[in-house]
Amino acid sequence: MDWVIGVDIGGTKIEAALVDEQGAVQGLHRQATQADLGPSVVLDRLRASIQTVLDRAPGPVRAVGIGFAGQVDASTGVVYYAPNLPGWRDVPLKAELEGALGLPVFVLNDVHAAAWAERAYGAGQDWDDLVCVFVGTGVGGGVILGGRLQTGAGGSLGEVGHMPIVADGRACRCGGRGCLEAYVGGWAIAEQVQQDIRDHPAAWGDVGPLETFTAETLADLCHRGHPRAREWSARLSRYLGIGMVGVVNVLNPRGLILGGGVLQGFPEWLTVVAATIRELALPSAARIVEVRQAGLGRHGGLIGAAAWARLQTRSGLSRPT
Ligand SMILES: [Zn+2]
Known part of the structure; x- marks a missing residue:
């Protein structure tokens, strides 16, 4: 069994967890976003959340999928704008995290992620x-x-x-x-x-x-x-x-x-x-x-982000057009 880490980040909280191939969630970690402290603090907290969950993984982790509450270019992983996270303009989130974690990272809008979760498991x-x-x-x-x-x-x-x-x-x-x-x-x-x-x-x-x-x-x-x-x-x-x-x-x-x-x-x-x-x-x-x-509850966003990241690493065929 291999794992993907799913993350849901909004204006108030960051939630990260291991998600298996059936969409089951394990090792959930949650903390406040502290969005008003700006992108560099939020990035540090995001990285720390992912690292905490990585340390809990019982097996190899294939990738990280992030559902972000903002306008995101899902093909480049750049966050253009986030109404509830001050200062987030043109932040290359995928590149920043891949550099820090040494894992493939995929970013999409949080609501798109929740929709994808319904398609995948809901x-x-x-x-x-x-x-x-x-x-x-x-x-x-x-x-x-x-x-x-x-x-x-x-x-x-x-x-x-x-x-x-x-x-x-x-x-x-x-x-x-x-x-x-x-x-x-x-x-x-x-x-x-x-x-x-x-x-x-x-x-x-x-x-x-x-x-x-x-x-x-x-x-x-x-x-x-x-x-x-x-x-x-x-x-x-x-x-x-x-x-x-x-x-x-x-x-x-x-x-x-x-x-x-x-x-x-x-x-x-x-x-x-x-x-x-x-x-x-x-x-x-x-x-x-x-x-x-809807069939999935409040973890839909992180489950969908993980499922989407898993798909990108596997095929590269279902990139959004
Ligand atoms: Zn309106």
Whole structure:
């Protein structure tokens, strides 16, 4: 048995682990990113995380795969930009780490990595054409067509969260307006519902302190039958469904996989999305697409990064185009 190290790095934490050929995780190491200290400190911490996991390996390690929360050129391993990691502009992450570790290193976007994990070991194993959409605090996506991960000309393909669904709609964190994420992203759900509670206190009753009201709070209320919370759930799931109609019409996938923290709270939204697609998508696209819940949990990113690195070392055939 040989191993690949998978790493998931975001604005708050670095997680690294050994991943075997079946996608099983072992020797997980986690630490804070300390992103505000800048790229050189983060690089040191990343290197230390990988070394810790290397020391735990029971056998030879073939490569390292890194899912990075930013815009990445997956063919060169250069990080162009990372919204949650200050100072990361044009950092040659692959070259830096290969020099330090003496192992092949492959870098891709963290959401692309999570999508690849679904294809390799999760809900999308029987599909060559699939789209994965993760609805958490933000909304991200990954697209696999013809069995190949699609990264686009600049590495940002699949940003379905920033697909506008309402002309001149709510302000989004990306600087745009009316984006899908500005309605169904965790931050946007909290913002909209908190405002509604302020505007219509009688319709809500006592729902606890406003500032700690999150998408999770909304899900709890909804599942306890709170009428106003249920109205919001219906409205938000409809927005998600409309967004997915656009995705399905443009990409004509065989599978649409939905995951992420918000959807863990609202698993019933999958049914709404499927029904909205049947109602509004082009018949040719609606007929063929199947909607499924993501099969992997929170380690999807590092599992996918490892699987992708393993594939690169083996064949070199499935480089993104
Ligand atoms: Zn946006």
